[in-house]
Amino acid sequence: MLDIVVRGLLVAGGAITSWFVAHDALNYEIVRMAAAILIFVLMVALATFWRVIWSGIARLFGRQQPKP
Incomplete structure (x- = not known):
């Protein structure tokens, strides 16, 4: 399973x-x-x-998430 992830990263890196x-x-x-x-x-x-990125996007578009 790990080799599939590594191979995918190397393919993306190669592209x-x-x-x-x-x-x-x-x-x-x-x-x-690299x-x-x-x-x-x-x-x-x-x-x-x-979570930080998503809450920043929500604030940017005026949607507030409920605080836990």
């Missing part, structure tokens, strides 16, 4: 990296891995701060 680096460049694999790690960090940050 983003291919916009900026040629596939036959020597540093392609390193840049692809892009995958960046995507992973962004996903974790989004999951961590989802």
